[in-house]
Amino acid sequence: xxxxxxxxxxxxxxxxxxxxxxxxxxxxxxxxxxxxxxxxxxxxxxxxxxxxxxxxxxxxxxxxxxxxxxxxxxxxxxxxxxxxxxxxxxxxxxxxxxxxxxxxxxxxxxxxx
Amino acid sequence: xxxxxxxxxxxxxxxxxxxxxxxxxxxxxxxxxxxxxxxxxxxxxxxxxxxxxxxxxxxxxxxxxxxxxxxxxxxxxxxxxxxxxxxxxxxxxxxxxxxxxxxxxxxxxxxxxxxxxxxxxxxxxxxxxxxxxxxxxxxx
Numbered sequence: 001x002x003x004x005x006x007x008x009x010x011x012x013x014x015x016x017x018x019x020x021x022x023x024x025x026x027x028x029x030x031x032x033x034x035x036x037x038x039x040x041x042x043x044x045x046x047x048x049x050x051x052x053x054x055x056x057x058x059x060x061x062x063x064x065x066x067x068x069x070x071x072x073x074x075x076x077x078x079x080x081x082x083x084x085x086x087x088x089x090x091x092x093x094x095x096x097x098x099x100x101x102x103x104x105x106x107x108x109x110x111x112x113x
Numbered sequence: 114x115x116x117x118x119x120x121x122x123x124x125x126x127x128x129x130x131x132x133x134x135x136x137x138x139x140x141x142x143x144x145x146x147x148x149x150x151x152x153x154x155x156x157x158x159x160x161x162x163x164x165x166x167x168x169x170x171x172x173x174x175x176x177x178x179x180x181x182x183x184x185x186x187x188x189x190x191x192x193x194x195x196x197x198x199x200x201x202x203x204x205x206x207x208x209x210x211x212x213x214x215x216x217x218x219x220x221x222x223x224x225x226x227x228x229x230x231x232x233x234x235x236x237x238x239x240x241x242x243x244x245x246x247x248x249x250x251x252x253x
Contacts, residue, residue: 012211019215022167022222029222029229036229091134094141094175101148108155 016060023053026097033104041103048096055089135180142175149221152228160227167221174213182210 027049034042062082071079149168153161181187188196190207 015211015215019218022215022217022219025222025226025231026218028231029225032229032231087134091137094138098141098145098148101145101152105148105152108152112155 013060016056020053020056023049023056027053030100037107039104039107041100041105041107043100044096044103045100048093048098048100051089051093051096053093055086055093058086058089135183138179138183139176142172142177142179145175146172149224153224156228160224162224163220163227164224167217167219167224170213170217171221174210174217178206178210178213182206 027046030042030045030049032042033039034046066082071082074082146168149164153164153168156164178187182189187206188198188203190203196203
């Protein structure tokens with residue numbers, strides 16, 4: 001395996017951090033848009049960003065604390081939650097971001113006309 | 114163990130219905146690209162570049178790479194796991210996905226932050242008026 005691959009594989013957290021920073025900026029920008037322009041798209045975008053951030057946070061951290069004991073103690077419903085909730089949050093978050101962006105863009109369009 | 118739990122349906126199918134999720138991701142990716150392009154037409158040059166670069170990466174990631182992963186065309190990378198196909202391919206796709214998605218979110222977030230002007234100061238403070246005092250009168 002060539003050294004570039006090793007760097008990227010061993011420092012995957014670095015790349016995840018880049019994504020998290022980007023999502024944080026996205027959320028900040030969305031809140032700013034919602035506050036300064038009263039555009040409803042900003043709120044939706046911020047919620048989407050929060051949902052995606054939560055899911056990503058869980059996905060990054062879960063290998064460190066999820067093991068068989070934890071899974072055993074939370075029972076079948078908990079296990080279903082750990083499997084089902086992150087994709088749900090990711091999907092809803094992505095949908096929220098795209099919908100909010102669309103709303104903001106349309107609002108901007110109406111404003112300029 | 115987790116894969117055995119996944120097959121028994123219930124709550125987990127809500128989030129990841131196998132056939133619907135790739136389509137959803139493709140639609141979202143294309144839509145994101147389209148909206149970002151329209152948004153970029155009305156903004157400054159660097160903002161537009163960052164927005165479109167991020168949206169291109171995200172669009173590629175969500176419309177091409179993620180559906181392939183979801184549909185099982187590309188094998189998931191698992192540390193120390195064994196693969197049906199070649200391990201190098203799985204590692205390479207894992208790298209591509211990580212770089213594309215994370216860089217995409219970073220650039221897109223930066224572009225949107227610049228669009229929302231959170232990186233620039235709100236308004237230049239009104240400069241203190243240069244008051245014109247009459248020249249000192251001699252105190253007599």
